[in-house]
Amino acid sequence: MDLNSITGQLQKELNENPNIEIQKQMQYAIPIHTLEVHYHPVMRNAMDILMKMMLISFQKAKLNNVELLAEILLVEPLFIHDLTNKMLRMGMIEKENEVFTLTAKGMAQLESGIFEEELEQTSHFVQYSPIHEQLLEGDLEEFSDLEEFPEPFPTIENEEIEAIEESMLIEFIQRQLSEQPLAEQEVPTFITKVISTESIQINDIPVLCFLLFDQKEKRHFMRVYNTLTGAWDERLETILFNYEKENLKPE
Known part of the structure; x- marks a missing residue:
């Protein structure tokens, strides 16, 4: 990845507006955690009559x-x-006081007519940004040839991850899986819960920052380009502008 080339392209884009003046350029790095998310895929089938x-x-x-x-x-x-043992194993029924009864899961599946079969545990890799508190898509391999990285983003005090919402992980992974083509006779699977999440590595990702002045509206604003996502990043723009505005002088 050639950061100078990307910076030049961004400068050209910003200079297309004659009212915009680039007053300051900065480069920072933000941490991206690669997480391994463990879960049991669930296969959904129409419940048979038996x-x-x-x-x-x-x-x-x-x-x-x-x-x-x-x-x-x-x-x-x-x-x-065989079917009783399977339903016991899948938590659809339980034996209480020597009597078989339906669990809440069994009741729900009976009402829906859909049998959810839990498959063997597997895992999926995702990329999480603590500063965004979001999962981000992008190819980390593109940064393998960078020998030097910018200094850390100024508001980052540590790179630790707070608790990540399970629903966010499930929705993100399910969407990524749904975009992958299925092999012949392969059945789609679903995620209903996450077993564990482990951070296996942290990568620094450059972000290219521009402090701009709109001469027509007489105001400063920030644009920050996230090289991982390949797009302008509103979250980082807001954070960095709030950090920089104390040093701004009225025009």
Whole structure:
């Protein structure tokens, strides 16, 4: 990545407006955490009639014997045993005081008619910016050839991560997965909860900053280009402008 070339392109873009004067240029670096997010993918299928009948039976009758249920439903006991164990493992039913009952999860799935099967644990890598308190997309490999990085962004006191909202992780990863093409006969999976999140590395990402003066409106403002996202960054513009405005002189 050639920061000088990008800076030149941004200067050209800003100078297209004759009312805008570039008064100061700065380069800073912000930390980006690569997180490994562990979760169990969930596969959703339409519930078959046997599972529905078993759940309804567990819901309405106090059953403590799957052989009896097999006789009632006229199904091989082996099938009933296997499906009962599967539903116990998936948390759809539980055995309390020797009686099978539906859990809240089982009730919800029976009502929806959709069976959610939890698959083996896997993980997904995402990039998180503490200063944004957001997940960001971009290719970290583009910065591998940079030998020197700018000084840290002035308002960053530490690079530690506060708690990240699980819903934000789930929504972000689900969107990224949905954008990937499925292989032939591959079934789409979903994320319902995150097991753990681990920060495995921190990368410095350059941001290119311009303090500008609008001669028509007689006001200063800031533009900050985030080289990871490849776009102007309103969050960083607001933070840096508030930091710099104490030193601004009236025009």
